[in-house]
Amino acid sequence: MVDRIFRVNMTDLTVSIEDVPADWLGLGGRGLTSTIIATEVPPACHPLGKYNKLVFAPGLLSGTRAANSGRLSAGAKSPLTGTIKESNAGGTASQLLARMGIKALIVEGLPEKDIFYSLKVSTQGVSISEETVLVGKGNFAVVDSLPDHVGVLSIGQAGENRMAAANISVMDPDGKLRSLGRGGLGAVMGSKKIKYIVIDPAGAPKTVPLVDEEKFKVAAKVFVKALHDHPVSGEALPNYGTDILINIVNEVGGLPTRNFRYGQFDGHDQISGEKMRELIDARGGKARHGCHPGCVIQCSQVFVDKDGNYVTSGFEYESIWAMGAGCCIDDLDVLAEADHLMDDMGIDTIETAVAIGVAMEAGVIDFGDGAGFLGLLGEIQQGTPLGRILGSGAAVTGKVYGQTRVPVVKDQAIPAYDPRSVKGIGITYCTSTMGADHTAGYTVATNILKCGGFVDPLQKEGQVELSRNLQIATAAVDSTGLCVFVAFAVLDNPDALPAVVEMINARFGSILTVADVTSLGKSILKTERAFNQAAGFTALDDRLPEFFEEPVSPHDAIWNFTGEEIDAFWDF
């Protein structure tokens, strides 16, 4: 089976199946989506206009039995940031597409008619149908209406309304949702009037073909052992989920609180991973849950209410931080309900909660007002003017309310680590081609968790190099379909990265080395940066907002990098 490109044109509602260009053969995931966007989308185009494209691509290892290889990348020019954008998530879609031999699904054009459509992807091609029943409904209504064995990509009301914080949901193995969260890709899907995409694997093999099965098996075993052996991916994340970070980051004074005014949150214990585990155990939820088949880390969970009823899963540190510490709401039950609502309407939890923090700063509701927070989510879901403001993200919310304390870089909300007291991540926020994004180069691993060594988070020394190395590595990892949480093992266990390279070689018959992985990462970052520059971005966009010159407690830390120091990031 030879991989192919499936291309859907929404203007004339046609579909084509194409050979994979030679240049794209060695690419997958982020490397492929960014390359396609950079090749085919005019950088200065309107993100919601006819020239933008939406690309889905499984990773290089997706569809194999490699542990944690089921991440799907989506790419487009972002309506939130105006930059190139890649966002990746778990769920079943990546593995299904890979097994079906679909190297990438490219959606282009805008329909003439103001009606919604659904796409059904099979090994034979893509059929396009008008959709009316599910329009106006949330993502859960979509996945509930479809059989479990298909893959689903869907938008909720936020995406239909082309809100810049709208995400795309990916159905997980249990019919729950994972999110292609950041950068408003749901608005791009909404602009193309696609409510959902069904991926039907009928006729596809159970796994993708491997050139060298034995070599693959050996490498996969080394790799999975490395994941199991590392205390973060083998213990902390499985037991407590990502929310384990609340107490850790609070302890070091890097937990942005009350719209980035303080570095510690009084209510941290109430929203911590330990508290979540306690509630799950007491109520009969599920402490471990994988977002895609083959995940051995299982950092997701099933969070239930007092009566044991399902509320949410994939209840992440970032979401909990943004709503909890960021907005001073110290009640996990409120946060879980909010998380569910945002999943259902299909909107990025980080962007939305940070936007609400900005709205709290403006006095729209009070900090700490959990009921008010849920009320604002209702406004977003209904598409009221206030809801549309918040759904447009933190930067627009700040503009509309004339605020100066607006934590964004390239108009994307800054996530859960204060850049003044975790300075490496500040460099990542500034320089990421995606706008402020912790996953792009997760220096927290080294600054806080002491994986791959230690770089003091409060000192400037070494942060640029740390962020650079991690961003290069991450761009490559994001191309494999592997979860970013394999990074802990990769940083600390010298066997892990060679095993990944071996698996890729065994899959494709290639002869890549670890050095090639670095080259790939560099090349992806440069491709993305060139797109952004051609879209009008300059070094001045690689900066934190002015208010980060204020010292933040408890360390009275300030952001004190010069522009020149930040720009040195790109010296590679």
Add this chain to the structure above:
Amino acid sequence: MVDRIFRVNMTDLTVSIEDVPADWLGLGGRGLTSTIIATEVPPACHPLGKYNKLVFAPGLLSGTRAANSGRLSAGAKSPLTGTIKESNAGGTASQLLARMGIKALIVEGLPEKDIFYSLKVSTQGVSISEETVLVGKGNFAVVDSLPDHVGVLSIGQAGENRMAAANISVMDPDGKLRSLGRGGLGAVMGSKKIKYIVIDPAGAPKTVPLVDEEKFKVAAKVFVKALHDHPVSGEALPNYGTDILINIVNEVGGLPTRNFRYGQFDGHDQISGEKMRELIDARGGKARHGCHPGCVIQCSQVFVDKDGNYVTSGFEYESIWAMGAGCCIDDLDVLAEADHLMDDMGIDTIETAVAIGVAMEAGVIDFGDGAGFLGLLGEIQQGTPLGRILGSGAAVTGKVYGQTRVPVVKDQAIPAYDPRSVKGIGITYCTSTMGADHTAGYTVATNILKCGGFVDPLQKEGQVELSRNLQIATAAVDSTGLCVFVAFAVLDNPDALPAVVEMINARFGSILTVADVTSLGKSILKTERAFNQAAGFTALDDRLPEFFEEPVSPHDAIWNFTGEEIDAFWDF
């Protein structure tokens, strides 16, 4: 009397009176505000933050008896565009400041307390008082509460709420309002918590001192004759106001209609200058009215309702176009009421009406719905979420509603001439340092009114040169305090510009030539552009939105300049 700089620091509520630096002595109006902003404001700062400054400066000829010399310039970094911004208006303030020897009033810093203040400027300095009574009220309440002999600069509810389309009102000789309209300077004043500024001329001479009174008198006479002799400034504008342009621009197919979808408006006759004059004559309004003492063009008017009651004045073509053709509302009485409401709440009529056109495109209200339009103005005045969206301007409105047909350049709304069918003004929209702005280089004079020759508006040839020459000349004229409508005489009468130079020489004892005026204009544009570049703007910001590639009726004209052709504007 030696001119001085008055500086108010709102952080510590102090005032200083400073000598004019040697570099600034030959500057006035826009040349001075842009120089001060470029010198003292960090280009990348937040426009509503503590590093931005708000500068007011009378023109070089303000305070003399030169005809039409009473324009006041205000400058800051714009919260609407992020660029440097100069906006100028009539009213009495410019002449009063000049007579008081105040070369510029600089307001800097942000107050610690969340309360409003008023400033009282006298020849002795500036006093700062807390203000409570007028907070939350409109501009008319402010001017009505103050004596006629003082000058007033004021913000309405839009400025208090720091809306990016908020303007600053300047009281005119009849206690009515003129507007420092574009670019959101009212939001900057609101961020500095200044509700109004009173300018009390007690003790100031009736006119500024002249080095050579006789020479001045002779030149002033030549100049005023040139204004009277020209058919535009001597006949058309005095008789019909700027609204004379509705039928003219409609006739040539350049009147942007229904949010720039068409080039002609069926209802043009109902909103034309001729119709306005007919209503004014029939109802007992006033057809001629000057915005400042010494104006001989008198393009303003007093528009009254069916019962002869005052509704509005300064009822301009741009406002009428934006609400009328742009939003398809063909009822001058509705537009007059809307104009009054916008003046009272202190918001730019162009930006607001174009934003409402974008909202109509999104289905918020229907095109042509006059009552709905007035209702939306009520939302802005009350600061509701919907009102704040619209008050943030067309670009934000487009983002919030996920629209692609958003007519802005550098996030400022495109005004009343379709750039596809009046191509010279398109070059001005693209390249102006201020964002889309017709006054920055009014090629319509030559493209349509055939002043200073004729350049076919539908052809590309000659447009870049035309816009360049006019933008250079305008930057200089904006520094004199002269109204931009002197340009018609300057373009067609060889005596006019030398007379302006002679007046400046007679005022200051300088030995400037006409060539020096060109140099000044170039220098101002370069100063402004350098600020914008240091704020992160690139050539890619000098572009029209994507949708202008669509042909527009009646000529099926498209925007077909390459980036390279546009960028050649800056070759000087």
